[in-house]
Amino acid sequence: MYIFIGGIPASGKSYLARKIAEKTGALHLDTDTLRKEMSEDPVLKYWVDFFWNQDEEKYLTKTSCEDHWQNLVKQSESFWPTILKRIKEVMASNKSAIFEGVNILPHLAKKDLNFPGIYLLGDSFEQILERNKKNPRWGNTEKFQELEAKLFFECDGEKYKEEAEKYEYRTFNTSEAAEKELLMLLNNYG
DSSP states (O other): OEEEEEEOTTSSHHHHHHHHHHHHOOEEEEGGGGHHHHHTSHHHHHHHSTTTTSOHHHHHHHSOHHHHHHHHHHHHHHHHHHHHHHHHHHHHTTOOEEEEOTTOOHHHHHHHOOSOEEEEOOSOHHHHHHHHHHSOSSOSSHHHHHHHHHIIIIIIHHHHHHHHHHTTOEEESSHHHHHHHHHHHHHHHO
């Protein structure tokens, strides 16, 4: 039994994946854990470090939503062969698993994954901001954390939703609603 959880940063993907894994005994693979391995490849290192190498203020205030999304798409497509290789390794072990991460974009999942998944978009800007303050992805100041949370919730959320609907994946704002769907998917898939 396999499922995936994609979606915006700070939406609760890891929390939800851990919760489902505990309930079902499935493995939980957070694709972000592959970044260290990918940073050893000179081509992938560029994308591992891409956002951290930007001038944060300039990026968060001057980059259009479309340009930001294209950066995320390019990063995800660069990471995808490594992520897919790890997914296939886990599947070869015949252990149930939940794969989770920002870089599991709908068009990539549709192309290469033959199991179901969902996308988590977050409940509100305030919720994403609060989670981002507790575990900053990028911003060290409250101003940048707010700009980053706005980018995640408003831009990334809109783009994930649009692409998920295009490829017929369900989206959820809360982990509670998504949990019910994931458990149902696991039961039906298994």
